[in-house]
Amino acid sequence: MKGLTLLRNGTTEDLEVRDDLAIPFFGDDEVLVKVSASTLNRVDQVLIRGYPGLALNFPQVLGADIAGEIAEMGKNVSGWKRGDKVSVYPLVACQQCALCQEGKPNLCEHFNYFGMHRPGGYAEYVPVPARNLASLPAGVDAAAAASIGVAGITALHALNMNNDLKPGSSLMIWGATGGVGTLMIQLAKLRGLEVIATTRQQDQAETLGRLGADHILDSNDEKIMEKVGALYPSGVDQVIDYVGPATFPTSFQLLKKGGTMTLCGILTGMETTLSIHQTYFRHLRIQGVYLGTEQEYHELLALLAAKSITVPIAARHPLSTGKQALQDFGHKNHLGKVIIEAS
Numbered sequence: 001m002k003g004l005t006l007l008r009n010g011t012t013e014d015l016e017v018r019d020d021l022a023i024p025f026f027g028d029d030e031v032l033v034k035v036s037a038s039t040l041n042r043v044d045q046v047l048i049r050g051y052p053g054l055a056l057n058f059p060q061v062l063g064a065d066i067a068g069e070i071a072e073m074g075k076n077v078s079g080w081k082r083g084d085k086v087s088v089y090p091l092v093a094c095q096q097c098a099l100c101q102e103g104k105p106n107l108c109e110h111f112n113y114f115g116m117h118r119p120g121g122y123a124e125y126v127p128v129p130a131r132n133l134a135s136l137p138a139g140v141d142a143a144a145a146a147s148i149g150v151a152g153i154t155a156l157h158a159l160n161m162n163n164d165l166k167p168g169s170s171l172m173i174w175g176a177t178g179g180v181g182t183l184m185i186q187l188a189k190l191r192g193l194e195v196i197a198t199t200r201q202q203d204q205a206e207t208l209g210r211l212g213a214d215h216i217l218d219s220n221d222e223k224i225m226e227k228v229g230a231l232y233p234s235g236v237d238q239v240i241d242y243v244g245p246a247t248f249p250t251s252f253q254l255l256k257k258g259g260t261m262t263l264c265g266i267l268t269g270m271e272t273t274l275s276i277h278q279t280y281f282r283h284l285r286i287q288g289v290y291l292g293t294e295q296e297y298h299e300l301l302a303l304l305a306a307k308s309i310t311v312p313i314a315a316r317h318p319l320s321t322g323k324q325a326l327q328d329f330g331h332k333n334h335l336g337k338v339i340i341e342a343s
């Protein structure tokens with residue numbers, strides 16, 4: 001089968017489109033999904049460089065998001081049939097660790113992730129545990145369903161983790177033109193929040209406004225602190241930061257007393273310094289978020305089906321140009337998700 005593989009850790013030059021890959025093995029409790037759509041995520045760039053503490057199984061097929069149809073089924077699988085159109089909750093929990101037993105499988109100590117610990121969606125076929133499958137609702141296409149995997153559950157979980165948010169609360173998102181940002185704006189507006197979106201792409205400001213962003217600022221503006229301060233003199237209730245050390249000090253300064261900083265990415269590095277004094281003195285909460293729950297994934301599918309949220313599509317690529325898609329990712333003037341169409 002055809003697939004986009006990473007041959008070794010390094011750069012996007014170490015990606016290779018191959019058409020001689022074996023169709024992957026699937027277990028008795030798994031199905032083999034014929035992939036229609038997968039999407040690029042920022043984690044791909046971290047995986048290509050080398051994910052901290054993780055050894056990939058080279059040649060590794062990347063791709064955490066999956067939508068397609070069931071091609072084959074393991075002998076223990078029931079309730080599904082060949083040809084069913086499905087999408088996939090991207091986190092595979094072990095079902096056995098203490099956290100899984102506590103009913104928190106999204107915090108599983110031994111979780112697996114497509115395109116990281118197991119084969120991913122940038123290929124014609126991918127094995128998927130049956131318990132991770134969701135039926136594709138009527139009116140939701142594969143590209144949209146794939147897009148709400150990693151990005152959607154991260155965005156929704158970041159909001160659900162903060163019980164202090166009320167209509168009128170303020171939320172700031174760095175780099176709002178990406179998958180997490182474009183979905184986060186819409187999910188925040190459904191809750192009546194005020195949204196400050198930043199982007200380096202000022203020609204995308206109008207589209208961010210159409211998605212619901214109340215204030216759109218230039219990420220590179222040296223006066224961004226003053227501008228947000230003018231809008232919210234007491235500070236912002238929640239800042240979503242997947243950029244990392246480059247934006248952390250500004251995010252920290254901009255928080256309201258009692259505010260929440262949500263960390264969900266390491267694009268510019270893994271470590272930063274933190275004022276312990278300011279953290280307790282201002283009652284700040286630093287919240288890490290990594291994906292979300294299966295229930296949140298189903299909630300997002302329902303929101304898509306009801307047309308309460310939409311997925312802006314920046315570009316569509318067949319597998320054959322997937323390497324180019326990853327080379328362009330984060331550099332081109334994109335808004336929304338970049339789709340890899342396997343068939």
Ligand SMILES: [Zn+2]
Nearest residue numbers: 094097100108
């Ligand atoms: Zn577990």
